[in-house]
Amino acid sequence: MASKATINALIKKGLSKKLAEKVAEYYTLTQLKKVSYEELEEKIGKDAKKVFEKLGRKIEGKEKKEEGKKEKRKGKRRKKEEKEERKIKERTVKDEILKILKERKEYLPPIVVDELAEKIESKKLHNKLRIIVEKAIEEYNKHLMEPFEACGMVAAQSIGEPGTQMTMRTFHYAGVAEINVTLGLPRLIEIVDARKDPSTPMMTVYLEGVYRVNKEKAKEIANKIEVTRLINIAEIETDISNMKVIVKPNLKAMERKDIDMNDLIKAVKKLSKVEIKEGKEKIEILPKDENYRELRRVSEEVKNLKIKGIDGIKRAIIRKEGNEYVIYTEGSNFEKVLELEGVDKTRTITNDIHAIYNVLGIEAARNAIINEAYETLQEQGLNVDIRHIMLVADLMTSDGTIRPIGRQGISGEKASVIARAAFEITVDHLLRAARKGEKDELKGVAENVIVGQPIKLGTGSVELAIDVKKLGKVKK
Amino acid sequence: MKYTRFEKARIVGARALQIAMGAPLLIKPPKGVVDPVQLAMLEFEKGLIPITVRRRGKLIKGPAV
Numbered sequence: 214m215a216s217k218a219t220i221n222a223l224i225k226k227g228l229s230k231k232l233a234e235k236v237a238e239y240y241t242l243t244q245l246k247k248v249s250y251e252e253l254e255e256k257i258g259k260d261a262k263k264v265f266e267k268l269g270r271k272i273e274g275k276e277k278k279e280e281g282k283k284e285k286r287k288g289k290r291r292k293k294e295e296k297e298e299r300k301i302k303e304r305t306v307k308d309e310i311l312k313i314l315k316e317r318k319e320y321l322p323p324i325v326v327d328e329l330a331e332k333i334e335s336k337k338l339h340n341k342l343r344i345i346v347e348k349a350i351e352e353y354n355k356h357l358m359e360p361f362e363a364c365g366m367v368a369a370q371s372i373g374e375p376g377t378q379m380t381m382r383t384f385h386y387a388g389v390a391e392i393n394v395t396l397g398l399p400r401l402i403e404i405v406d407a408r409k410d411p412s413t414p415m416m417t418v419y420l421e422g423v424y425r426v427n428k429e430k431a432k433e434i435a436n437k438i439e440v441t442r443l444i445n446i447a448e449i450e451t452d453i454s455n456m457k458v459i460v461k462p463n464l465k466a467m468e469r470k471d472i473d474m475n476d477l478i479k480a481v482k483k484l485s486k487v488e489i490k491e492g493k494e495k496i497e498i499l500p501k502d503e504n505y506r507e508l509r510r511v512s513e514e515v516k517n518l519k520i521k522g523i524d525g526i527k528r529a530i531i532r533k534e535g536n537e538y539v540i541y542t543e544g545s546n547f548e549k550v551l552e553l554e555g556v557d558k559t560r561t562i563t564n565d566i567h568a569i570y571n572v573l574g575i576e577a578a579r580n581a582i583i584n585e586a587y588e589t590l591q592e593q594g595l596n597v598d599i600r601h602i603m604l605v606a607d608l609m610t611s612d613g614t615i616r617p618i619g620r621q622g623i624s625g626e627k628a629s630v631i632a633r634a635a636f637e638i639t640v641d642h643l644l645r646a647a648r649k650g651e652k653d654e655l656k657g658v659a660e661n662v663i664v665g666q667p668i669k670l671g672t673g674s675v676e677l678a679i680d681v682k683k684l685g686k687v688k689k
Numbered sequence: 690m691k692y693t694r695f696e697k698a699r700i701v702g703a704r705a706l707q708i709a710m711g712a713p714l715l716i717k718p719p720k721g722v723v724d725p726v727q728l729a730m731l732e733f734e735k736g737l738i739p740i741t742v743r744r745r746g747k748l749i750k751g752p753a754v
Contacts (some may be wrong), residue, residue, distance in 0.1 A: 215710070359693040359695070360693060445744070516710065668733075671695050672695045672698050672699050672702075674695060675695055675696050675699040675742055676742065676743045676745070677700065677740055677741070677742060677743075678698060678740070678741055678742065678743045679739060679741070680738075680739045680740060683736075683739035684739040686737075687715060687737070
């Protein structure tokens with residue numbers, strides 16, 4: 214089929230005479246423009262690359278990828294632009310709402326204003342904007358508590374009463390996939406006491422990008438965070454007669470955890486006061502001081518030697534939820550796990566509230582307290598209005614740190630001597646106050662009740678006066 | 690003025706005490722109503738009680754918008 218025209222054309226394009234002849238055997242120039250790289254490679258071998266180069270064609274697989282990438286980039290850019298447009302539109306709606314609020318001299322919380330702006334924009338309700346805002350103001354005012362309402366007392370009772378219905382027992386294996394989590398009353402006590410280490414720390418790690426949908430990639434991350442000790446992936450023998458510890462790696466186990474010999478050797482080299490001999494399929498560790506005690510110490514250290522994983526994460530379990538993979542871990546190291554590539558920093562959570570405080574700050578800690586407490590109650594089947602829990606969380610985080618409710622925290626920091634004495638350790642407080650000559654201003658509830666006066670809440674907050682205008686009408 | 694329920698309770702209560710101690714009524718008592726609290730409530734609903742509340746400080750509903 215070799216047409217002379219084809220051969221000449223190919224030679225003109227830059228192919229050698231031999232190659233041109235070879236190619237022209239199978240294809241004409243027009244066919245060459247459409248043939249796939251794989252097919253050409255089959256027919257003429259490695260030279261197909263050169264042919265494609267000279268013809269100015271990109272190798273098919275790559276070419277399609279480039280096209281796909283361009284489309285993706287265009288799509289992303291368009292999405293970004295749309296998002297920005299939307300934000301600008303929402304801002305104009307928001308400004309209108311704020312204008313209405315100002316002229317009516319009313320108030321709505323910023324988050325409500327944002328949500329209204331978003332909904333009005335997305336559902337195109339601009340013409341009904343005024344009515345919507347006025348209705349929102351009306352509803353908001355209806356839900357407001359009146360000043361001097363005893364909200365603390367109400368909140369305490371609203372949480373305490375269902376608390377009596379909670380179980381003291383913790384269930385085993387409650388929660389996802391065999392991970393032990395503290396539930397019920399003990400957990401609520403942990404939260405409210407602001408304990409630094411919860412008894413069952415746990416993390417829910419969400420993934421992003423490729424890691425989110427690909428099982429192998431998700432497993433990669435799970436292996437990166439789960440702590441693997443030498444004893445899990447190798448046989449460890451203590452050879453007493455020769456005063457050494459022999460480590461025989463189990464290659465299958467190592468492969469499952471994505472560990473190679475180099476990782477092993479690097480970890481073993483960290484041991485102190487030992488000499489290391491690398492064998493073919495084993496590693497020999499000899500303590501520098503040859504006595505039984507050293508040998509035993511080395512043996513123990515070797516067994517517990519951490520090869521891979523993040524400190525504190527005992528187990529990592531992957532689960533498929535909907536169309537994404539999520540990792541649940543027993544044990545929590547919030548800081549280190551967030552640093553990993555593939556981990557979605559915007560959604561990953563832990564139940565260790567102090568960890569959230571250290572990494573994400575006090576507002577996040579406040580939300581964590583609310584969520585944890587609310588979920589604990591929900592799990593027990595109790596429905597407590599979230600505003601009571603919000604009050605407790607606000608109180609705990611009001612000074613910028615997490616203070617426990619209790620003697621070491623809020624209750625112990627009250628200004629009134631009598632209130633503190635009535636709470637715990639009575640005599641101490643009274644003695645110390647008497648020695649200092651402290652004054653109790655009787656501003657709070659507890660001290661007024663003890664002394665026998667009305668408290669400054671509710672009706673005790675009202676100061677009556679004569680209404681002179683109405684009095685004038687009465688005389689008539 | 691819109692009273693909170695604590696203020697209303699206090700006002701009605703103070704007026705009821707006055708009525709109970711023999712103060713003249715500001716409304717014409719309907720037939721059969723003798724309870725001072727009920728009478729005070731009727732007066733309150735008509736807006737006739739010359740007692741009001743002194744509110745200290747500004748009532749702020751939230752951060753300045």
